[in-house]
Amino acid sequence: MGELAKTSLYERHLALGAAMVAFGGWHMPLQYREGIVEEHLATRTGAGLFDVSHMGRFVVHGAGALPFLQRVLSNNAAALDPGYAQYTMIPDEAGSARDDAYLYRFTAGEYLLVVNAANRQGDLRYLREMLLSFPGARLEEVTETMAMLSLQGPTSRAILQGVTDGGALPEPLKNALATVSIAGSRVLAARTGYTGEPLGFELFLAAAEAPRLWDLLRERGATPVGLGARDTLRLEAGLPLFGHELGSDPAGAAIPIFASPLARFAVSFSPLKRDFVGREALARQFAAYRKIREEDYSLLSDLPRLIMPLALRGRGIARAGCAVFRDGRSAGFVTSGTMVPYRKTEGAGLATRFTGERGMRAIGLMLADSRLKKDDEVDVEIRGTRVPAVVVPFHLRSDAPPHAMPILARPIKEVPLPEAGNWQGKARDLLAKALANTRWRQEECVNLIPSEQTASPLVRRLSVLDPAFRYAEHRSLPSFYDAEVFYYQGTDFIAGVEELLRGEMARYLGCREVEPRVISGQMANAAVYSALVDHLNREDRKAEPRRIRTVLNNHIIRGGHLSAQPMGALRDFVRIDPRHERPAVVNFPVLAGNPFRIDVEAAKQVIAEERPELIIFGKSMVLHREPVKEIRAFLTAQGIETLVLYDMAHVLGLVGPLFQEPFAEGADLVTGSTHKTFFGTQRGIVAANWREEEKRYTLWESVRSRTFPGSVSNHHLGTLLGLLMAVYEMNAFRDPYQRAVLENAKAFAGALSDAGLAVAGDPGISFTETHQVVVTVAYAKGVETARRLEANNIICNYQAAPDEEGFTAAGALRMGVQEMTRFGMGPDDFRELAGYVREAITGRAVKEEVIAFRRRFRELRYCFAAEEFGGLMETLHRMA
Amino acid sequence: MKKAEEIQLPDELRYSVDHEWVRMESGSARIGITDYAQDQLGDVVYVELPSIGARFAAGAVFATVESVKSVSECIMPLAGEVIGVNAALNDDPALLNTSPYGDGWMVLVKPDDPSAGGGLLTAGRYREHLGGAA
Structure with a gap:
């Protein structure tokens, strides 16, 4: 291993019993004692910790930095605001990749460019040569003075948060950056990574301080991961690796950048970029790419093959270099392939759960005929045998944080139509179910969804009267001094209703x-x-x-x-x-x-x-x-x-x-x-x-x-009629209703807080100035908690808090008091309800208590009582 | 990776320089890969075994073992006919890692020359060979 360089974590790798290999001029850990499969799964299940200090790191600054980067990189560096990073290519004039890279802008004054270890010296030579035309720009290599760690996986955020003692983690957006302080070290943190994990960070700090950060992250539960699993993780995520999906193909020919699906994000033709290396060739590739996506193959010669994921159906493992056939004819090559582990799941939709079991699947990426589409069947030649495989759109999805979800190739399922006939039976069934649902929601559940409201008896019955079946399109005509002209007959009644509605709503809004x-x-x-x-x-x-x-x-x-x-x-x-x-x-x-x-x-x-x-x-x-x-x-x-x-x-x-x-x-x-x-x-x-x-x-x-x-054409006249009645009710009961809602929200928030729940907002104003109350449960536990509340007949929303990555990572609940206020609940009732909420969240079954509680609040308030209208109401009951 | 002293090499087996082991069992030879070989491979994820009845010369490739990172060929330590294969490896190739000398055996062979096993290495000699290799 002669002249290999050692990262600042070399001793750590040896102490962990890593199998060390030569990679890009460095001594690097291929795997630790547990092996690639365990390291892969540790990343997907918890958090993987990678030493990626071998990657080349260059700082670019000075007055000419931006024009220089715009010239040598394919992406639009001008789009990069301080605090963000972007994926980019270092293209050659022919539109192939010299390298792929990540450009980080932690501060306004400088850019950090991270390149592949194996290309570091070549990139440096090339960039320094290009730099000669940009006298204002400076480039310094910091590969050896600055270490780079990567922390990836569903618990990475909690681990990093746990060690951070100054500054906030980057916002929950891909490519967001922040500078934080960890045990006295200044650490640049990026929401980037090479694993497909929706949660993951790359961390930059002084090389001498890296071992301490490594130890801290390990103490918090991060699992060291070597280059072996780094490769299987990126392959499963469908991310390209230079030398496989970028650079040269197995036959030695240059791979066009647009063959890679990520090129669409890494190449910009913004006018702000002006001319850049490879622009013309890339523009040709892009034109071909767009045509190919339209299944127009007239420009196929500019982009004959694309990188696409494939999954093996037969036994065996596709490896880089294996030939791919379509209907017996050569269609391309596998560029990367192996067997990767995945976490088995059960259930569907948001109820999908990991079973704890693992499976193995043979997957790959191939550079194959651009005319192939997803679900197309191909054969991969493995040691002389053609093994069936299928083109898949992806192997993994990152859109349900905090977990990366494995997507297995499976046959397209035809959803059968329901059986024909038995219409009356079906009608009876629907009626029974609709009644049961209404009884449950209206009589047995406490509804805390802040965007919902039960309409009063008058409002709901008016909504199904005759206008519900009519049209009344109209517009004003200047010829008649802008009078409203209706297109249909029989509309005088609804025209009058709409006119009244405008007036009453204008009164309410003050406009x-x-x-x-x-x-x-x-x-x-x-x-x-x-x-x-x-x-x-x-x-x-x-x-x-x-x-x-x-x-x-x-x-x-x-x-x-x-x-x-x-x-x-x-x-x-x-x-x-x-x-x-x-x-x-x-x-x-x-x-x-x-x-x-x-x-x-x-x-x-x-x-x-x-x-x-x-x-x-x-x-x-x-x-x-x-x-x-x-x-x-x-x-x-x-x-x-x-x-x-x-x-x-x-x-x-x-x-x-x-x-x-x-x-x-x-x-x-x-x-x-x-x-x-x-x-x-x-x-x-x-x-x-x-x-x-x-x-x-x-x-x-x-x-x-x-x-x-x-x-609109038909503007739904039934609910228009109902709305006019609702505005009458609002104008009649506005003040006591609004007072009650605001008072109830503060009482509910206070009681939830007193019950030990984490209520979001400013306690100085009793947490809320609206009908809403936001409660933080635990990171990514929002969905589960909302479901548990529903099982106890308390209906609310799970909600992603401002620092969470998306609705599947939601750790909060959003509740509103407006509907239950209308059903007559007051501050003391909301305090009582807070107790049930707390108990349901902590796992005690309170369904029966909640049903009994709800039975006390069945009559809608802040609306007109039926008896005020005598015979009219009876007629309405018969007609609606 | 295991340290040299952690490599298990049962005394009752014979070994080839290609990292296969042989156990003579009343006229037939049970064959697998050594602890050293499985450790070098890492996680075994796929095994391709021969068919029963296949005949191999000594030195011929009789099976393929794949780990996440690599593909390795298994070399027949003695000439003979395959009379049994360990089908359990099809479903659980990791048996090669967890039990290379037990449940992770690969093939059962009827040797052409019943005394052929005598030409293979003892545990001690094989360990010396590993020392030289490392």
Whole structure:
């Protein structure tokens, strides 16, 4: 092993009995005593600890750093804000990879580029040569002075949190970075890795300090993992390895970068990159790639083969270099292959559980005919025998944190249609089940879902009267002084109802204009975005319309609702920012000590810098008022023209002096769903307070036209009728209802906290200023806890807290008091309920007690009593 | 990896330089891979065994053993006909790691020359061979 280098952890590896091998010029552990299979599973089950100090590390800084990186790397380094990392290639002019790399920007002033150990010297020579054309840029090698550890797996977060004594871990987003302090060492932490684990960190620190960090992480339960399992883990995750899936193929030919599925993330053609090494070749490959995905093979010669995962169906193991055949004809080569262990599961969906047993499966990656598609059957030649295999889309998924889930190749299952006939029997069955469900939810369960509400007897019965079967499309016509013109006959009644609804809802919200035809809150938001785009382009209908320039919203991990996110209703309406090539959305900063509350001062700075064209307030996990007044004052003082939308979906029923008066505080538009804190029915509204003579009124006209005919044709007249009754009820009972809800929420939060549960929010204000209470249970235990509560007839949501990776990792519960308040529960009743919640969470069965408790609260309050209407109500019962 | 002194080499067996062991059992020879071989391989995940009735010359490849990282061929230590195979290895190849001389045996062979086992190494000689190899 002559001149091999030793990492700062060399002695640790020897002491652990590692089998050491030469790798990329280093003495590295291939495996420790337990072996590759155990190390692989330890990573998937707990946390694997890898010494990856052998990888090449270069720091790039100086005035020319960015232009230099833009030139030599394939990704868009300008997209990298401080605190983020990106996967990238070091391409050659022919569009093949010299190497693949990760670029980290921990601080604004410098970039850290991590490359493969085997390519380190070659990369260094190449980069130094390229550097000559960028006199302002500097590159320093830090491979030997800086160590690199990787901690990967479902418990990695808890382990790292446990040793961190200063600074916060990176946000729960892939590629997020942070600087933390661990036992006196400054550690750069990145949410990156090479295992497919949804939770994992790469850690950089001074080489001399690495052994101590290694020991600390081991003490907390991390399992050392060698290069052997590092390879099986990355293979299972479908991640490319240079020399196998990148570089040269088994026949020695260069592999185009776009053959790799990750190229789409690692290559950017942003105009900000201008010309870069390999651009032309990569653009050709990308064009071919897009055609191939459309099953158009006219450009196949630019990308004849793609990397794709395959799973063996027959006995044997596919190894790198094995030939692949399709219908007897050569179709490519296996680039990586082995047998990997996986954790067996049982159950389906969110109830999927690991059984504790393990299986083995032969999987691989191949470079094969680009015309192959998933589920295609191929043969792999293993020692002269052709073994059947199948093209699979992936071997592992990372979208259910905290666990990476193995995906086994299995035959496509045809879902059979239910048996024909026996229609009456089926009808009886459906009726019986619907009645049982309604009895359970209405009479035996305590409902704490904050987005739900039981409608009053009058509201629900009106909703199924005759208008439920009709159409009443209408729009205003300038020829008739903007009178509403209906397209159907027989609509006078519902036309009058809609007119009354507008007026009563406007009174409730304190505004002039209400559009009640949208049938959900999400549709309300989509109609507003569509209206804004319409409005922005109103003077030029011939050109391609431009989209909303920049949007400021609440991030989904901090409670923002889907309908305000690019992944939800916003997507088609917001432009792609050419700098970072993602939707142009920025998020409200939050207070360091309270992630549920917007940091107003920091938000002002974001607004001044980003100049959003649309600001969206409102959340689905909401404990506080939104700072509408403060932001409006800032906008006015600065003369910044922007549209302020407050999506009040959750808090529409709390509008008023006890909570917030959106228009008095300066919102331009309010949207919302009418069935959460509001009294039902399930619909949405858009509202504004502009006068007809105001400049912005034209936007309101766009809202109207993007509602109808833009979003709805039939606007569900039954629930429209029901909603008018609900607004009457709200206007009649608003003050006592809102008072009771807010008082109950504080009482419930306080009692849950007194019962020993971790209630989120500020204890100084009794945790909540809304109908919601958020309780933290334990990391990734939210789903299980919510299910346990349901088994005890307490229905609530599991909820990912702001520091959690996604809903499957949810460690919190979201509860709302609004519906049970309407059923007559007061503060003392909520205190009693808090006891049942605690007992159910700790595992005691309280179902019977909860049913008995619920029986005390069966009559809906804050609505009109049936007897007030005498004979009319009896008639209604007969007709509805 | 095991240290040299941790390698188990039962005295009653005979060994080949290719890291197979042979146990003579009333005229037939039971054959497997040594503790040293399984330790070097690491986790065995796949074994390809010959068919019953197959005939092999001494030095011929009679089976393939694969670990996560590598593929290794097993060399027949004496000429003969396969009269039994350890089918349990198909379902549980890790038996080669956990019990190389017991449940992890590979084939039972009827030797062409019943005295052929005499040419193989004793445990002591094989250990010396390993010392030289390492």
